[in-house]
Amino acid sequence: MLIAQVTDIHLGFQPDDPAEMNRKRFDEVVETLLALTPQPDLLLATGDLTENGSIASYQTLKMITDRLPFPVYLALGNHDLRDNFCSVFPEVPVCSTGHVQYAFVHGPMRFVVLDTLEEGHHGGTLTAEQAAWLDETLMEDSRPTVLVLHHPPIETGNGWMTEDLDAPWVQRLAAVVRRHPQVIRMITGHLHRAIVTGWHGTTLAVCPSAAPQVAIDFREIDGDNPDGRDMIVAELPGYALHYWTGRDLITHFCAGGEHPVLARYNARMQPTVQHILAERTGQH
Numbered sequence: 525m526l527i528a529q530v531t532d533i534h535l536g537f538q539p540d541d542p543a544e545m546n547r548k549r550f551d552e553v554v555e556t557l558l559a560l561t562p563q564p565d566l567l568l569a570t571g572d573l574t575e576n577g578s579i580a581s582y583q584t585l586k587m588i589t590d591r592l593p594f595p596v597y598l599a600l601g602n603h604d605l606r607d608n609f610c611s612v613f614p615e616v617p618v619c620s621t622g623h624v625q626y627a628f629v630h631g632p633m634r635f636v637v638l639d640t641l642e643e644g645h646h647g648g649t650l651t652a653e654q655a656a657w658l659d660e661t662l663m664e665d666s667r668p669t670v671l672v673l674h675h676p677p678i679e680t681g682n683g684w685m686t687e688d689l690d691a692p693w694v695q696r697l698a699a700v701v702r703r704h705p706q707v708i709r710m711i712t713g714h715l716h717r718a719i720v721t722g723w724h725g726t727t728l729a730v731c732p733s734a735a736p737q738v739a740i741d742f743r744e745i746d747g748d749n750p751d752g753r754d755m756i757v758a759e760l761p762g763y764a765l766h767y768w769t770g771r772d773l774i775t776h777f778c779a780g781g782e783h784p785v786l787a788r789y790n791a792r793m794q795p796t797v798q799h800i801l802a803e804r805t806g807q808h
Contacts, residue, residue: 525631527766528557528564528594531674531713532572532733534603536581546575546735547584549761553734553780554588557763564765566594566630570713570731571601571641571674573609582612600624600641601674601714602648621653627661633768634665634706638673640693648675648714650693655700662704669706670766670773676712676730678721683745684755685715685738698724709773711766718762718777729775732762 530553538544557564569589574581589596598616600609606624610616617626623639638658640648650658662669677694680686687694701707701724710728716738719730739754760779767774787793 525633525768526560526562526564527670527768528567529570529711529731529764529766530567530734531570531731531763532601532716532735533569533585534572534575534733534735535584536578537575537735539575539578539580549736549780550588550734553761553763554591556778556780557592564594567592567596568635568637568672568711569596569598570672570711571599572603572713572733572735573598573601574605575603577603577605577608579608579612582609586612595630597628597635597637597672598624599637599672599674600639602641602646604641605643606639606641619657621651621657623654625654625657627664629665629667631768632667632770634667634669636661636669636671638671640673640675647687647691648673648677648693650697652696655696658697659700659703662700662707666706668708668768668773669704671701671707671710671726673710673712675714676710676719676728678719678723678728678730680715680717680719681742682715682717682738683741683743683753685717701726709766709775711764711775716756718764720775727773729764729766731764732759732777732779734761734763734780737762 533550534546537546573585619625625637625639627636642649677687677697679689707726712730715730716733718732721728736756737759739757741753763778765776
């Protein structure tokens with residue numbers, strides 16, 4: 525099974541510009557996904573779907589994702605607005621706590637989508653009621669499970685884009701994840717970088733953003749001293765492909781758009797491919 529992921533699209537950053545950069549970057553990711561063979565089985569969009577939660581931006585998102593021949597599952601990030609999102613995507617489930625979080629099964633795997641949005645705040649949240657919902661939801665099914673959320677509960681070392689590991693929401697989430705070994709992966713966004721780490725018995729993968737990336741800088745940052753460091757960089761629009769082998773979930777971080785091709789599988793490359801395949805099957 526092939527699971528595509530896109531995150532931090534930030535549609536509407538230039539709301540009056542028909543050639544908006546973030547729309548162009550997202551379109552490049554979508555076109556790349558449409559050109560894949562085989563096609564993804566589904567797409568997970570992990571929050572900051574829009575820049576400011578406008579209904580017009582959600583309508584643009586719906587228009588674009590409706591083109592895709594595979595199902596799309598949406599999560600909310602700190603730039604989203606819950607009511608506006610729900611008005612454009614009324615089919616997306618809302619749980620008993622009023623949050624946009626839900627579980628679904630696709631093929632051999634189960635996915636649980638969390639809503640870590642606290643409107644008006646940059647960082648994540650998970651209330652005690654949400655944590656209880658997650659615990660109960662995970663107890664219902666022991667098949668391999670992926671948690672899908674916007675905010676990664678990790679300390680990155682990257683100055684201004686990191687999380688407090690002692691934050692109550694982080695502790696609540698960790699306590700639930702530790703109790704459920706079927707959680708084989710947590711996939712997130714928010715950080716605008718490709719990052720992988722272990723987390724309380726599972727693996728956490730952060731997808732690079734479709735919008736521009738955050739610059740890496742491991743120096744301390746001082747809120748009273750703007751030191752001229754790079755903050756946002758125009759790297760290629762990112763996405764991820766998570767490949768389920770039947771035993772393991774393998775994550776590939778990718779870039780949308782067209783890239784120069786340096787080699788193709790032709791007669792010149794055939795001996796190299798044959799040698800690699802023979803080694804793999806023990807026939808050399």
